[in-house]
Amino acid sequence: MVKAVVLGAAGGIGQPLALLLKTNPRVTELGLFDIVNTPGVAADLSHIATPAKVEGYLPPDDGLAKTLTGADIVVIPAGVPRKPGVHDLFKINAGIVHDLAVGIATTAPKAFVLVISNPVNSTVPIVAxxxxKHGVFNPKRLFGVTTLDVVRASTFVAEIIGDLSKSPNVVVPVVGGHSGVTIVPLLSQSSHPLPSSFASEKLEALTTRIQFGGDEVVKAKDGAGSATLSMAYAGAEFAAKVIDALAGKKGLVAPSYVHLDADKEGAAVLKKEIGKELDYFSTNVEIGPNGVERIIPLGKLTEYEKGLIAAAVPELTTNIEKVSCYQRPR
Incomplete structure (x- = not known):
């Protein structure tokens, strides 16, 4: 029996994410929270014939606390999406994520927390x-959801191979962070290698497409929003692994942006590989019933991939350090 909660459940990511969680057979309760429309979303989902009982709350009358009570897993897609004219998501979304984190810390401090709200490189440290401050930080239970980068990389590689039917089985490790140059696809480790004729300029173009795939969606939506459906799919995929781990399933590996104290031994190896002391990094982690069981090393990298990581680290450092200067407006 698992209670899953979506904070920001009436939004462009929240609604399809809540739908996908409603269809997960392990979810028996689904709590939804947003500043508008949540009861309607909950009523709509409650008509779907799956085991999960759905309840939706708004802020009045301790709605956030009611939503979070008894939560096993909390997914946070709340916030303003990427779109033209919005140049600093951090300033807007930091406050939203901060207040939701306070609610989790006081009501569901032992829940697994999955952060989707952008910019993930900075919002995860805010939650931490x-x-x-509330004395409940457990690095093993806090995850930045970077699964969309892997989903995109897998899809794009399948397109190049010329067989989209293979895309569910294509696995491309993506490490670093979750924005722009901090996204580092390890294409040399793809489960389905690129053609031997794949020239270096094509490799660079593919890497850029994976790093800036979100821009492709924003442009195609012509100012109407960003990646919502693909992000909901990726978020649900990652949440399903966490839910399976809660149920006792072993050997589950997925990419996530985590605090490296989650596995100090694994982090020591990782830090040597990247050549930098960082508190957060996205890489494959093994997930168990207590959260992060193991941080998995990057493995053998090409010189090109080493260069990508070298370019990613300064940007990632800036994203993380930005949080130390953040003060929640009163």
Missing amino acids: EVFK
């Missing part, structure tokens, strides 16, 4: 800092 709130949890630390």
Whole structure:
């Protein structure tokens, strides 16, 4: 029996994400929270014939606390999406994520927390800092959801191979962070290698497409929003692995942006590989019933991939350090 919660459940990511979680057979309760429309979303989903009982709350009358009570897993897609004219998501979304984190810390401090709200490189550290202030921080239970980068990489590689039917089985490790140059696809480790004729300029173009795939969607939507459906799919995929781990399933591996204290031994190896002391990094992790069981090393990298990581680290450092200067407006 699992209670899953979606914070930001009435939004462009939240609604399809809640739908996908409603169809997960392990979910027996689904709590939804947003500042508008949540009861209607909950009523709509409640008509779907799956085991999960659905309840939706708004802020009045301690709606956030009611939503979070008894939560096993909390997914946060809340916030403003990427779109033209919005140049600093951090300033807008940091406050939203901060307040939701306070609610989790006081009502569901032992829940697994999955952060989707952008910019993930900075919003995950915000949640961590709130949890630390409340004395409930457990690095093993806090995840930045970077699955969309892997989903995109897998799809794009399948397109190049010329067989989209293979895309569910294509696995491309993607490490670093979850924005722009901090996204580092390890294409040399793809489960389905690229053609031997794949020239270096094509490799660079593919890498750029994976790193800036979100821009492709924003442009195609012509100012109407960003990646919502693909992000909901990716978020549900990652949440399903966490839910399976809660149920006792072993050997589950998925990419996530985590605090490296989640596995200090694995982190020591990782830090040597990237050549930098960082508190957060996205890489494959093994997930178990207690959260992060193991941080998995990057493995053998090409010189090109080493260069990508070298370019990613300064940007990632800036994203993380930005949080230390953040003060929640009163």
